[in-house]
Structure formats: structure tokens, C-alpha cells
Amino acid sequence: MAPHLAPFQPPLGPQPANAHIYSPHQVTLQMKEKVFSLSGDDFTIRTVDGLDVCTCHGKMVSARDRKKFTDMAGNDLFTLKNKMLSISKSFHGESPHGQHDFEVKGHFKLIGSHSTVTFKNAADGVQVELEVKGDWMDRSAEISYGGRPVAAIQRSYFNVREIWGDKQTYFVVVAPNVDLSLIAGLCICLDEKENEK
Known part of the structure; x- marks a missing residue:
């Protein structure tokens, strides 16, 4: 059973609030890598109800x-860039005009994963720091803001298609009024970070 997450007011995210990437209701996103995709690392992000939210194109821009x-x-919503010179795996999300940027910084941890995400909230201009903690071996992670849950990530257990195609499915429960594209980007950051351990 999915956890019940309280709505955020004002809306939470670096992108301006709109009906395509924000929802007034709790949403469960399903992210699937396209099996045997020629471009690799392509994800379609949709709700479990089948509503498409956004798409992530991997090698279309450049390798990894x-x-x-x-x-x-x-x-274009944003481009997620790997910060190559950082000690821990870190990423930068850059919007087409640079005004909706966010940073994902990895922190060293022997077991599990710990990252922080910083951005200027589009709704009120407040500087926000989210905390991402999880254990990818246990297939889960939590995103919080000041101790308050923002999203909960679960990776599905392997099915035949995932074993043969070496692809993953993620389910993400997201609180109302949270930028769904940001949460999708964080899932991909976590996955890349854990795959390089």
C-alpha cells in the first residue's frame, strides 16, 4: 500500500507550476526504460493510471x-548533466534558459545512498534543499524536505523482460503539488549513481 503524503503549499519544484508536471493529488509515477531501445537510457515517465508526464532521452544528447x-x-524541461570532476557522483539540471536550475550532490556512504538536491522554488523564490536517502540494493529511497516526505521510490523486482532486456521499472509515490519532472530526474540520478558503485 502506498504511503499517504501531505500536499505542499506553495507547490514545490524548480519548474513553474502547471497541470502537465504538477498534480493537486498524490501521484504514483511509473518509469520504464524502453527495452532494447537503440538510443539507450530512454524513459517514458507516466502515472500508473497511464497519463504521460514527460520523457527522458539518454544518448540522444551524448553518451552517459x-x-x-x-x-x-x-x-524542453531541462537537461541533466553529469558533473564529471566531482568526487561523489553529482548532477546539474539546467533548463533551456537557465532560470530553473537544480543541483544533485552525492555524499559518500558505505551502505546505501545519500544525496542533497538544491534549487530555487519557482512558486515563492525560497532556496530549497531536499534530502535523498535510500538503499538501492533494497530497491527503495525516500526524498524529504525538512524531514517531511516528498516522494518514496520503489524499484520493481525483476520480471522476464527486465532480465533479458537489462532494464528497470521504478514506482514513485509523489506528494501533491510537487514537480513530477524533478522527481523523475532524481530517480535517474540515483540509478546512475548506484550503477557506478
């Missing part, structure tokens, strides 16, 4: 260094 997120109309 960048991933472009677009809304369903094909408009």
Missing part, C-alpha cells in the same frame, strides 16, 4: 553525460 527531459508536447 547528458539526459534531456521534455514534456509530452516535445518542449
